[in-house]
Amino acid sequence: MPVTTIADREIHVDDDGFLTEFEEWDEDLARTLATNIGIPDLTDDHWKVITFLRSDFQQQGETATLRRVSTIGGIPTKSLFQLFPKKPARKMSYVAGLQKPKGCI
Amino acid sequence: MTTMETAPSIVPDFGDEDSDRKIAFVCSKGSLDMAYPALVMASGALEHGIETHIFFTFWGMDMINKKTMGNLHFSPVGNPATHMPAALAPLPGMQAMATKQMKKTLEELEIPDVPSFLEHLSDMGCKMWACQMSVDMFNLTKEEMYDQLDGILNVTDFIEIIDGAQTMLI
Numbered sequence: 001m002p003v004t005t006i007a008d009r010e011i012h013v014d015d016d017g018f019l020t021e022f023e024e025w026d027e028d029l030a031r032t033l034a035t036n037i038g039i040p041d042l043t044d045d046h047w048k049v050i051t052f053l054r055s056d057f058q059q060q061g062e063t064a065t066l067r068r069v070s071t072i073g074g075i076p077t078k079s080l081f082q083l084f085p086k087k088p089a090r091k092m093s094y095v096a097g098l099q100k101p102k103g104c105i
Numbered sequence: 106m107t108t109m110e111t112a113p114s115i116v117p118d119f120g121d122e123d124s125d126r127k128i129a130f131v132c133s134k135g136s137l138d139m140a141y142p143a144l145v146m147a148s149g150a151l152e153h154g155i156e157t158h159i160f161f162t163f164w165g166m167d168m169i170n171k172k173t174m175g176n177l178h179f180s181p182v183g184n185p186a187t188h189m190p191a192a193l194a195p196l197p198g199m200q201a202m203a204t205k206q207m208k209k210t211l212e213e214l215e216i217p218d219v220p221s222f223l224e225h226l227s228d229m230g231c232k233m234w235a236c237q238m239s240v241d242m243f244n245l246t247k248e249e250m251y252d253q254l255d256g257i258l259n260v261t262d263f264i265e266i267i268d269g270a271q272t273m274l275i
Contacts (some may be wrong), residue, residue, distance in 0.1 A: 004115040017115040036116045067153060067225055068215065077228035086154035087119050095115055105148045105216060105225070 007032040018099050022057070025097030034095045039084070044097070046083050049075055053096040063093050065103040121154075121274035127270035129158040134275060135167030137179040137207055139221075143275045144222045155181075158270065159226075160263050162236035165275075166243055169235060169251040174219050179204045220251070227253040234258045 001020055003010050007029055012021045019025055019033075030050060042050075044067050052073035056064045066089045070077045084091035090100045126152045130143040143159060150157045167173040181187040181194040181203045193199065208218070217225060227233070235250055237259040247257075258266070 002115060006114070015115075017117040036274050037119060038121065066229075067217070070225070070228075071215075077225060081229065084119055087152065089115070089152045091119060103215075104145050105222075 006036075014099070016100075018094055019097040020098065020099070025054075030095050030097065031091055033097070037094060037097070039091070042095075043083075045075075045079065049073070049080065049083060049092050050096045053092060053098060055097075057098055062103075063096075063098045063101040065089060065101045065105060067105050068103070109206065124147045124154070127158070127267060129160065129267040129270040129272040130196045131160045131162060131272065132165035132168055133163045135164035135173065135177060137177040137204060138184075139275060140165075140168050140219055141211070141216070143273070144219070145216075147226055147230065147231055151226065151231055154244065156232075156270075157226075157230075158232045158234065158263075158267055160234045160236060160258070160267075161254075162239050163242075166235065166239045166245065166250075169220055169233070169254060170243070171222070171247065171249055171251065174251065175225070177204075177219060179207045189216075198240055223251055224253065232266075234263060236260070236263075247252075 001012050001014060004017070005011070006012050006091070009024075009029070011019060011024050011029070024081055031042055034040070034046070039046070049069060052069060052075065053064055056072065064073065066077055066080055069075050069080060069092070080088040080092065084095075093100045128147070130147055132140070132143050134140070147157050147159055162168050167177060178200055180200045182200070184194070187194070187203070206251050216222075223233070232255045233251070233253070235254055235257045237257050240257050247254075
């Protein structure tokens with residue numbers, strides 16, 4: 001696995017750049033990750049998604065899909081497309097410091 | 106954790122530049138096992154930021170007919186992939202049992218039923234169209250069909266809309 005430097009820290013990522021170590025993430029890093037992919041400001045709504053993804057990952061051991069964030073996390077799919085435009089599933093996972101979801105839906 | 110290499114900055118490429126890629130599915134079947142492939146693939150395409158259209162025609166109308174959309178069936182008859190002896194498949198109750206089993210498996214995988222799946226796709230921006238000829242054939246009204254349909258199109262209009270799309274007939 002490659003190690004990259006983000007916000008002056010060494011971070012373990014996979015070949016696509018997604019974080020591989022749950023504990024290396026913190027909120028400051030999330031802000032930098034978001035800026036890296038064109039989301040300059042993380043609003044409360046963004047944080048709601050990120051917080052759900054992190055806690056769901058701890059319980060389930062895998063990244064929640066868009067549908068799971070909508071049905072279990074209670075955040076409507078339409079909002080996810082507004083918060084993380086075009087490719088919400090991958091973008092929200094990246095900012096939350098998780099791997100992209102494995103599930104299809 | 107083994108450090109194999111150090112790269113200055115690896116940021117995923119989300120390919121955000123405007124793409125004119127389009128995908129269209131033509132759903133012409135009304136059985137449970139033929140409904141899901143298009144729905145799942147459409148979901149994947151939409152998650153990937155691709156303009157996605159679904160055109161419902163012939164038996165595919167069952168997927169958007171409010172009377173049938175929540176109650177599609179799966180039949181093992183004539184389907185060697187069920188690995189069931191061919192003589193057993195047509196027995197009474199077999200279709201109901203196979204349908205129940207498939208629905209249970211889908212539910213366990215947290216895959217929504219057809220009406221919820223359509224709503225999920227609408228929320229993601231999927232365009233859904235009913236075939237004018239099929240609407241006439243089955244004598245359906247707008248009120249009898251899925252509420253979030255984008256419209257009823259004749260085939261010429263649909264072909265025009267999906268200009269340049271990768272198209273799949275299911």
